[in-house]
Amino acid sequence: MKHKLVVLLMVLLGAAPFPAAAKSRGPSTAEERAMVVEYTQSLEEHPLAKDSLQKRMWLTEWIVQVPDLTVNVCCQQLKQLQALDKVNDTYSNQLRMQAVYSQAAFLLQHPDEKNRATIQAAGLAGTLRAYRAIQQFDPTAKYPLLDNLLVLEKKGKLEKYVEHQKKCSKG
Numbered sequence: 001m002k003h004k005l006v007v008l009l010m011v012l013l014g015a016a017p018f019p020a021a022a023k024s025r026g027p028s029t030a031e032e033r034a035m036v037v038e039y040t041q042s043l044e045e046h047p048l049a050k051d052s053l054q055k056r057m058w059l060t061e062w063i064v065q066v067p068d069l070t071v072n073v074c075c076q077q078l079k080q081l082q083a084l085d086k087v088n089d090t091y092s093n094q095l096r097m098q099a100v101y102s103q104a105a106f107l108l109q110h111p112d113e114k115n116r117a118t119i120q121a122a123g124l125a126g127t128l129r130a131y132r133a134i135q136q137f138d139p140t141a142k143y144p145l146l147d148n149l150l151v152l153e154k155k156g157k158l159e160k161y162v163e164h165q166k167k168c169s170k171g
Contacts, residue, residue: 027068033108036062040105044129047094048137056094059101071104074120074165080145081127087143091134095127095146102126121159128153 039055046052063071081099084092103123106113113119131146152161 025065025067028062028066032062032066036101036108037105040101040126043094043098043101044126045133047091047098047130047133052094056097056101059104060097063100063104069104069107071100071107071123072116072119073100073103073123074116074162084143084145087145088141091131091138091141092143095131095134095143098127098130099123102129117159117162120162120165124149124158124162125153 036059039059042049043052043055043059063069081092081096084095100123102125103119105126106119106122110122128146128150131141131143131150134141149158149161152158
């Protein structure tokens, strides 16, 4: 089941750049936008809840299909987050996708924000919130990359980290 979810999420996200997926529906509604923020916050606080799979599937489909919101995941960050699988694949998919969901929620809450580093950092911050929640449930869940990012976040340097990812900071 987990493998099927990974494949579904990658297929859906892979379709995101193509406008055909967005043409099949109209712009997002206020109710949908509120649900995105609610689901994202829920997944950050309780990433292993019983309803988390349904929320992730809904969020992924919505992000792919909605024509009035574009989530741009930095290639460098995506590569780094994909490497989480090599460390421990138990939670890596949830954590990787959380960056996408948290970025979408941030964009909805800050529609005038144009600084890509700020937007990308918001996505990573959501991943780190989910990581802390997972660690409360499973203290053996360790990802050195995320541990390093937690240190940077605590020092207020998460956005600077994103700015230094050359492929992330370009417009």
